[in-house]
Amino acid sequence: MHLYTYDGSFEGLLTVVFEAYERKAWPTSIEQEQLAQPSMFGDTVRVVTDENKAGRVWQGLQRKLTATALESLYYTYLWEQTGFEQLVFDYARLAFDFNGSIEGNYTTPCVLQVQQVHKQVHREKHRMEAFVRFQKTADGLFYAVISPDFNVLPLIIRHFQKRYADQRWAIYDTRRRYGAYYDLVSTSFINLEAQAMAPTRYGVLTEDRYDAEEAKYQQLWQVYFDHVNVPERKNSKLHLRHIPKRYWKYLSEKQPRHLQK
The missing domain is CATH 3.30.505 (SHC Adaptor Protein)
Incomplete structure (x- = not known):
């Protein structure tokens, strides 16, 4: 068993890939240094980020993957959910070890999951651009x-x-x-x-x-929202599908007086 720790950066994670291949010791777990728990079994490998090693790994992936797949791999890093480091590693290792393209091989769990993660992160990106x-x-x-x-x-x-x-x-x-x-x-x-x-x-x-005038602009926007709103055409289910409640905190028109309606 091999636990690899790194500094949490994308370059650090790519350095983990380099070190694992150099050692021929495949990680059973990858964790950020500040979050890693001491392991009673197996080895702990502390990886220091090396931009040269990370660059070599990325260049190797560029030769094996399309721009879309590379984006998906980076999105998986930004996903930040439990196990994302291992998912990035498994995908990269499959790309390096497989002769040919892996991008349509959805029977392999890591390939399917990376594609699903890409969709989730892309949707969140789009919503942030719209709701900020x-x-x-x-x-x-x-x-x-x-x-x-x-x-x-x-x-x-x-x-x-x-x-x-x-x-x-x-x-x-x-x-x-x-x-x-x-x-x-x-x-x-x-x-x-x-x-x-x-x-x-x-x-x-x-x-x-x-700014002293900011509150007035917020009030003007709320008044505008009230006037363009057509109660007879209200469709709450469709509205929530396009603007889930967790995003309402960003929107002036969704402040308390509207939430109470």
Whole structure:
């Protein structure tokens, strides 16, 4: 039995693949260092992220997989559900060891699961792009908080860079405690709690940090929503299918006075 630990990065996980092949010791479990429990049986291999080794693994996968399959593998890493590291490893190992394409081999559990994971993460990405709502802060920054089921923040950056290229904005993932900040030129990842500019705990702004006019804009949007809503055409089941309740917290039109209706 071989437990591999790594730093939690995608490059670190690819380094695990490299080390396993170099040692010819296949992992029975892969865990992040800060979460790993000491193993009473078998060996524990602590893997230090090596960008060169990770790059060689990724280049090898590029020769074996299509761009869609590579995207699916990365989405599986962002999925973050129990066992995702082992799933990434099993898929990569199958790709390296199989002569030919593995992408349509749905009788193999890891291939089918990676495809299913891709759909789940892609759906969450699409919903975040649709439901994120920015609020203007006192210093002119447009700020939004999210807490998606999966780690889709890296996937939605390009969408908001294109859509809001002429304004500074930041999106903060309160569940994972990191964010993305766009300064009109480029986007960088940030950790607000580690900076003096931290607005408050877990990246949630207090009311005094918002622009004085922001509350009025929120009220105007709610009034607009009320006026365009046609009660006679209400279809609650269809509405919930397109906008599940767990996303309502992001939407101005779904604040308490609407939830009570």
